[in-house]
Amino acid sequence: MTEILRAAATDLAAAIAAGELSSVEVTRAHLDRIAEVDDRVHAFLHVDTEGALAQAAAVDADRAAGKELGPLAGVPLALKDVLTQRGVPTTAGSKMLEGYLPPYDATVVSRLREAGIVILGKTNMDEFAMGSSTENSAYGPTHNPWDLDRTPGGSGGGSAAALAAFEAPLAIGTDTGGSIRQPAAVTGTVGVKPTYGGVSRYGLIALASSLDQVGPCARNVLDAALLHRVIAGHDPRDSTSAAAAVPDVVGAARHGDVRGMRIGVIRELGGEGYLPAVEQAFHDTVELLSAQGAEVVEVSCPSFDHALSAYYLILPAEASSNLSRFDAMRYGLRVGDDGEHSAEQVMNATRGAGFGAEVKRRIMIGTYALSAGYYDAYYGTAQKVRTLIIRDFDAAFEQVDVLVSPTTPTTAFRLGERVDDPLAMYKYDLCTLPTNLAGNAAGSFPVGLADGLPIGFQVIAPPLADERIYRVGAVLERELRAQWGGPLLDRVPALNGKQEQR
Amino acid sequence: MALSVEDVARLSDLARIDLSPQELEHLAPQLEVILEAVARVSELDTEGVEPTSHPLPLRNVFRPDVVQPSLTNAEALAMAPVAEDERFRVPRILGEEQ
Amino acid sequence: MSETLVDYDTAVAQWDPVMGLEVHVELNTASKMFCGCSTAFGAAPNTNVCPVCLGLPGAMPTVNAKAIESAIRIGLALNCSIAPWCRFARKNYFYPDMPKNYQISQYDEPIAHDGWLDVEVDGETFRIEIERAHMEEDTGKSTHVGGATGRIHGADYSLLDFNRAGVPLIEIVTRPIVGAGERAPQIARAYVAALRDLIKALGVSEARMEQGNLRCDVNVSLRPSPEHELGTRTETKNVNSLRSVEGSVRYEISRQAAVLDDGQAVHQETRMWQESTGITTPGRSKETAEDYRYFPEPDLVPIAPDADWVERLRATLPEPPAQRLRRLQKEWGFTDAELRDVVNAEATGLIEETVAEGCSPAAARKWWLTELARRANEAGTELSELGMRPKAVADIQQLVEAGTINDKLARQVIDGVLAGEGTPAEVVAARGLAVVSDDGALSHAVDAAIGNNPAVADKIRAGRVQAAGALIGDVMKQLGGKADAAKVRELILTKLGPGA
Numbered sequence A: 001m002t003e004i005l006r007a008a009a010t011d012l013a014a015a016i017a018a019g020e021l022s023s024v025e026v027t028r029a030h031l032d033r034i035a036e037v038d039d040r041v042h043a044f045l046h047v048d049t050e051g052a053l054a055q056a057a058a059v060d061a062d063r064a065a066g067k068e069l070g071p072l073a074g075v076p077l078a079l080k081d082v083l084t085q086r087g088v089p090t091t092a093g094s095k096m097l098e099g100y101l102p103p104y105d106a107t108v109v110s111r112l113r114e115a116g117i118v119i120l121g122k123t124n125m126d127e128f129a130m131g132s133s134t135e136n137s138a139y140g141p142t143h144n145p146w147d148l149d150r151t152p153g154g155s156g157g158g159s160a161a162a163l164a165a166f167e168a169p170l171a172i173g174t175d176t177g178g179s180i181r182q183p184a185a186v187t188g189t190v191g192v193k194p195t196y197g198g199v200s201r202y203g204l205i206a207l208a209s210s211l212d213q214v215g216p217c218a219r220n221v222l223d224a225a226l227l228h229r230v231i232a233g234h235d236p237r238d239s240t241s242a243a244a245a246v247p248d249v250v251g252a253a254r255h256g257d258v259r260g261m262r263i264g265v266i267r268e269l270g271g272e273g274y275l276p277a278v279e280q281a282f283h284d285t286v287e288l289l290s291a292q293g294a295e296v297v298e299v300s301c302p303s304f305d306h307a308l309s310a311y312y313l314i315l316p317a318e319a320s321s322n323l324s325r326f327d328a329m330r331y332g333l334r335v336g337d338d339g340e341h342s343a344e345q346v347m348n349a350t351r352g353a354g355f356g357a358e359v360k361r362r363i364m365i366g367t368y369a370l371s372a373g374y375y376d377a378y379y380g381t382a383q384k385v386r387t388l389i390i391r392d393f394d395a396a397f398e399q400v401d402v403l404v405s406p407t408t409p410t411t412a413f414r415l416g417e418r419v420d421d422p423l424a425m426y427k428y429d430l431c432t433l434p435t436n437l438a439g440n441a442a443g444s445f446p447v448g449l450a451d452g453l454p455i456g457f458q459v460i461a462p463p464l465a466d467e468r469i470y471r472v473g474a475v476l477e478r479e480l481r482a483q484w485g486g487p488l489l490d491r492v493p494a495l496n497g498k499q500e501q502r
Numbered sequence B: 001m002a003l004s005v006e007d008v009a010r011l012s013d014l015a016r017i018d019l020s021p022q023e024l025e026h027l028a029p030q031l032e033v034i035l036e037a038v039a040r041v042s043e044l045d046t047e048g049v050e051p052t053s054h055p056l057p058l059r060n061v062f063r064p065d066v067v068q069p070s071l072t073n074a075e076a077l078a079m080a081p082v083a084e085d086e087r088f089r090v091p092r093i094l095g096e097e098q
Numbered sequence C: 001m002s003e004t005l006v007d008y009d010t011a012v013a014q015w016d017p018v019m020g021l022e023v024h025v026e027l028n029t030a031s032k033m034f035c036g037c038s039t040a041f042g043a044a045p046n047t048n049v050c051p052v053c054l055g056l057p058g059a060m061p062t063v064n065a066k067a068i069e070s071a072i073r074i075g076l077a078l079n080c081s082i083a084p085w086c087r088f089a090r091k092n093y094f095y096p097d098m099p100k101n102y103q104i105s106q107y108d109e110p111i112a113h114d115g116w117l118d119v120e121v122d123g124e125t126f127r128i129e130i131e132r133a134h135m136e137e138d139t140g141k142s143t144h145v146g147g148a149t150g151r152i153h154g155a156d157y158s159l160l161d162f163n164r165a166g167v168p169l170i171e172i173v174t175r176p177i178v179g180a181g182e183r184a185p186q187i188a189r190a191y192v193a194a195l196r197d198l199i200k201a202l203g204v205s206e207a208r209m210e211q212g213n214l215r216c217d218v219n220v221s222l223r224p225s226p227e228h229e230l231g232t233r234t235e236t237k238n239v240n241s242l243r244s245v246e247g248s249v250r251y252e253i254s255r256q257a258a259v260l261d262d263g264q265a266v267h268q269e270t271r272m273w274q275e276s277t278g279i280t281t282p283g284r285s286k287e288t289a290e291d292y293r294y295f296p297e298p299d300l301v302p303i304a305p306d307a308d309w310v311e312r313l314r315a316t317l318p319e320p321p322a323q324r325l326r327r328l329q330k331e332w333g334f335t336d337a338e339l340r341d342v343v344n345a346e347a348t349g350l351i352e353e354t355v356a357e358g359c360s361p362a363a364a365r366k367w368w369l370t371e372l373a374r375r376a377n378e379a380g381t382e383l384s385e386l387g388m389r390p391k392a393v394a395d396i397q398q399l400v401e402a403g404t405i406n407d408k409l410a411r412q413v414i415d416g417v418l419a420g421e422g423t424p425a426e427v428v429a430a431r432g433l434a435v436v437s438d439d440g441a442l443s444h445a446v447d448a449a450i451g452n453n454p455a456v457a458d459k460i461r462a463g464r465v466q467a468a469g470a471l472i473g474d475v476m477k478q479l480g481g482k483a484d485a486a487k488v489r490e491l492i493l494t495k496l497g498p499g500a
């Protein structure tokens, strides 16, 4: 049992393919684990017990029938609740969509199904992915398995916590400004934001269309790469999806090697506001890569100082428009429909009651930034700053193959610590959001602990060169495990089961 | 920039969100702080810089004019707060169409 | 709700009208603008809908290639420049029949811009300058339930059908039309008619106004003289027939003149055309000016039609309207005056089709411009929407030429065809309308007419052949009009004429 829960997805799939384990067994073990610990972690908003077991049984039947199974077939996965799954409650963490059952599957969900991956349920998140701590969920916060009083990061805190709590070996996240990487960093897991357009957004409830990207979350580099390969690739339903072939991320994860690789340390991402232990771990990791044969240089990306400002104009602007569809007319919450109030009044009342404080803040900022008279000064200028950030990246990638930085300025913070200080919360995404503005790929890997809390290391690659992230990640994983004598997650405190707790 | 409670009320009108007087009071200073921070974008010299609205240099992505299956009426209305006569029932609509 | 008006002639004597016309053309693509749902009319409510056109969470638009081609072809036919690079934009406003609460449209980067269309009014050419033609999507349809009239005001609730949501539209916007003077209403109408014919010839839309394939918004303002700056304009919506185009311009000129003559200012507002009463009424006044918060649609990528593609599309354009008119005039042998009447009656296309069915141009012109024009006028509809097909007109003319019916009977045949009784031949058979050509019966009736009108008969005998008309009328009366007049005349002259 414990072996199943701690095993790599790759190993579980191999055991299932070999007939040593059934997918139903593996799935049941995880469902049991969720039942045992999730009342304290609250990684899941919905557990699809029946659907998961049915999917698992179908994989087992396929195996019995002699069908060839994919490299992750039969392995369970936790799906961020921002992706639509036909007939399964999908809320995006909002009261606005309580009880909503989509009539269609997101493209990513279709691909997971085709790969025989078993979807356990939907994970908690900041409402409409707006947040950095999962505290903005309308359904209550998720707790960091490393310290239940702390946040697991956000917006994809549910997916990251599910991995760290051994509730699922794989998870799907979405990353608009760091929502995959930042939770990965503070939960000691692996998370990759693919190149913009690398994974279909069809069926992803949009936050900011030009920044959003779906990506893999896992406990090790190879699992993440395998999951990446399953979900990536062109989708005619997403006009912004890249036509290029999926980079060989699996090959890179299998053959981690940084010899001769030029690695750039971004000068602007560090210093004031960064936890000394985070900076220390970052420098140690850079040394390690250097020792492994990488050539390390410092590069400057001067426009990054303005990335946060540009980001918090572009995101709210797009979000204010994307969230207009939640209007109580065709689906979702409806408030104040008493036969007297007009449609307009019911829209107003529903949006007033159905959106949480952070969503309202961002819709208001976005509405302001797009409104006549302010467009040029705000949204228009932000889009130009975006161009400057892309130029910084382009210039940097002329000198180096990948860029590196801490994933977050600090380790996980306490629940409630920043909820009413939006700006402090926003700054948590300082290191991750420039890549969303530029559209290139980036991942976070665990590189150590500070006071018992995980620290993440960010690797950034040029657009469509996602495999470089995995090359670096695989080296880090191999060398650090050797140092630590095993995965970092071995050190996560045991979440005592209900029985043991008594 | 000073953002008054009235400014926020106007914005909430445009965004179709009912806000209580307390919410307006609470939000106005928060929004002001955020707007002041993001206004830093104007510090950079962006003269002659082309705006980027999209990270990928894609263009001309089209679909052939071919009819694909639609949802059934039951599927379309399944999530409607109220449905009647095969349609979505909504409160009375004020004002003309745009 | 009626307002003070100034007599039209007085109004245009004092004020210089300026117009702007925005026409929405619904394309006839098989699938919608941004999804694969069918655009077919008449489907059961909410059956041509999907996650995309219902605006469900997570759905994303994809662009219909045929709609882009149609937009480019319309642009080229309107002598526009085609943008080498353009984008879709989101127009944000809340309305229950618009699923996403933003319309995917084009803003400052339309696919076609800076063109013109020449229209003929009373034999004169008037050039309408086109500012832009851009692509966008239609909204759903709301039905208002309860209240007294089923109209939007006073309704208890509304029902929404999204089958039309996402149907591709091309919006064609003119520059301010100046210099029209007193002919402004006619010019507006002629422009919309010409645009409709062009769209139809392009084959990109059914272009039927009564079906809402072509919808018009009419902007009108007045100024003291062409030297003055433009006055405050009103925008009249719901203008969905050629008559309404003309009527709404005329009404607004009279209404605004009254406001200005009274020393008041015209309100910049949206008004609604009331088809039944022929007036415009104010729309709901908005407390704040609309702020659409346009920005580039981030779910779609730019459109950059390459020159080859545009040239290939140009090669598919129909003959330009002015050139076509000159060609037809030559083919038909019409005088300038005759052609002008045809154009004014918006019958060019109808006559062309009738001639193609084997009718002579003169006869086709006669039927469409007299009998049929009169009926359209009586019915308060357009000639093209009367329900008479060119083939039927050609058939009727053939029946006349064959002597099966006469002109008078032909009118009854037209009644029958318009009443849906079948083809002209079927109406003739069913109503028993064929002329009496049996010599015995005719001869008998002529004898009786001579007996009834001895004085007239004497005049004819005395050589006043033109008096035969009275006897012909008598014969017709006896036979219920079902006689071949020429034959009757021949019989009368045989019996009473010089040779008798």
Ligand SMILES: [Mg+2]
Residues within 6 Å of the ligand: C105, C136, C171
């Ligand atoms: Mg429009």
Ligand SMILES: [Zn+2]
Residues within 6 Å of the ligand: C032, C035, C036, C037, C048, C049, C050, C051, C052, C053, C054, C166
């Ligand atoms: Zn559709």
